[in-house]
Amino acid sequence: MTGEIGGPMLLDSAWVPQALLLSQEAGWNQVAEDWRIFFTYGRVLGFVAGGRLIATSAALPYGPALGWVSMVLVTAEWRRRGLGTRLVADCTAVLRDSGRAALLDAVPAASSIYAGLGFAPLCPMERWEGLGSELAATSAVANFSLDGPAFGADRRFLLENFLSRPGSVAFASSHGFTILRNGSVASHIGPLVSSPQEGPALLGNAIHAASGRVFVDVLDRSMLVPTLTAHGFRKQRDFVRMACGLTALPGTAELLAAAGPEFG
Numbered sequence: 001m002t003g004e005i006g007g008p009m010l011l012d013s014a015w016v017p018q019a020l021l022l023s024q025e026a027g028w029n030q031v032a033e034d035w036r037i038f039f040t041y042g043r044v045l046g047f048v049a050g051g052r053l054i055a056t057s058a059a060l061p062y063g064p065a066l067g068w069v070s071m072v073l074v075t076a077e078w079r080r081r082g083l084g085t086r087l088v089a090d091c092t093a094v095l096r097d098s099g100r101a102a103l104l105d106a107v108p109a110a111s112s113i114y115a116g117l118g119f120a121p122l123c124p125m126e127r128w129e130g131l132g133s134e135l136a137a138t139s140a141v142a143n144f145s146l147d148g149p150a151f152g153a154d155r156r157f158l159l160e161n162f163l164s165r166p167g168s169v170a171f172a173s174s175h176g177f178t179i180l181r182n183g184s185v186a187s188h189i190g191p192l193v194s195s196p197q198e199g200p201a202l203l204g205n206a207i208h209a210a211s212g213r214v215f216v217d218v219l220d221r222s223m224l225v226p227t228l229t230a231h232g233f234r235k236q237r238d239f240v241r242m243a244c245g246l247t248a249l250p251g252t253a254e255l256l257a258a259a260g261p262e263f264g
Contacts, residue, residue, distance in 0.1 A: 029183035057087035062153035101245030105261035130233030132210025142177035170210025186213035192257035
């Protein structure tokens with residue numbers, strides 16, 4: 001452990017390479033473009049020691065009512081010193097001071113820490129992992145206007161960014177869509193917004209088009225798990241969606257799968 005540590009810093013996009021090193025150290029699925037979203041549309045706070053980024057957290061506003069707290073990362077040698085908790089508290093304050101509720105997706109082991117910062121559990125989320133079928137697919141025209149009511153806030157900027165990336169594909173139905181995009185360790189399917197009747201087929205189409213490892217972050221088990229198990233997927237881990245400033249989930253039950261724990 002080298003270098004002196006000062007107070008938390010507001011970071012700019014020049015820190016993207018070092019931020020990416022932190023998420024890679026943790027084995028997370030973000031790519032550089034994911035990090036740039038937080039720097040462009042939100043605020044990224046961090047601790048630096050000896051010129052090296054050692055801890056981060058981000059606040060990403062979605063419209064005037066809510067935002068997401070995520071990318072809580074601390075390099076191994078600086079853990080258990082309260083750095084992540086301090087950054088989460090500061091990012092929560094960024095959203096609260098702008099009149100927004102703060103939401104996050106936590107691993108169960110960390111839920112008590114977030115509870116101490118005022119977060120309450122809203123619902124479970126499960127990450128499922130499997131393999132894609134590597135079939136060719138043409139991107140459809142997705143109706144992103146469906147996402148706002150389902151998610152509870154406008155995040156069209158995020159979806160358009162996902163779809164602009166090389167290798168991303170959208171799948172659409174009469175009342176739904178999903179996006180398949182590349183990550184650093186696996187492809188990701190999500191968000192998946194749909195009526196219950198159309199969701200399984202959208203998910204199946206995305207799985208068929210994916211290559212290699214695939215992650216799906218499931219919010220509605222009853223709709224999606226039968227399709228996932230039929231394609232050989234297995235549950236990898238649990239999350240709990242929590243909020244500070246809300247007592248119930250925003251949006252509707254048509255948000256069947258998340259854009260990822262970092263994006264909601």
